[in-house]
Amino acid sequence: MADCIFCKIAAGEVNAKVVYEDEDTLAFIDLNPQAPTHALVIPRRHIDRLTAAQDGDAALLGKLQIAAAKVAKILKVDGAFRLVTNNGKGAGQSVDHLHYHLLGGRKLLWPPG
Numbered sequence: 136m137a138d139c140i141f142c143k144i145a146a147g148e149v150n151a152k153v154v155y156e157d158e159d160t161l162a163f164i165d166l167n168p169q170a171p172t173h174a175l176v177i178p179r180r181h182i183d184r185l186t187a188a189q190d191g192d193a194a195l196l197g198k199l200q201i202a203a204a205k206v207a208k209i210l211k212v213d214g215a216f217r218l219v220t221n222n223g224k225g226a227g228q229s230v231d232h233l234h235y236h237l238l239g240g241r242k243l244l245w246p247p248g
């Protein structure tokens with residue numbers, strides 16, 4: 136997608152602090168961290184949000200989860216972290232490219248706000 140910031144990061148056109156990448160996924164540090172550890176895990180291929188995913192995206196979504204677990208290990212928060220996606224503006228989604236927030240390094244309260 137031409138105007139998508141996360142597509143640009145995935146293509147290497149915009150700088151980001153990348154902490155993990157493979158052929159289908161990418162993870163980088165959030166610019167506005169909400170926890171001591173805050174990474175975003177994205178598919179390279181543009182999908183607007185989780186509800187835009189199709190049956191044919193099942194393998195990619197699985198890879199995203201596996202990538203997230205690897206990122207948690209790389210960032211040394213695999214003992215305690217939260218993985219969350221904001222789906223839609225009402226849930227706080229500000230970038231229309233599917234991404235999971237991986238948060239850790241502090242006590243995470245439940246329920247979230």
Ligand code: AMP
Binds near residue numbers: 140
């Ligand atoms: P959301 O509000 O759930 O759509 O999350 C979007 C996240 O992307 C926010 O936490 C932003 O801080 C983060 N973000 C936006 N632009 C960038 C960027 N260029 N590099 C890293 N993180 C970004």
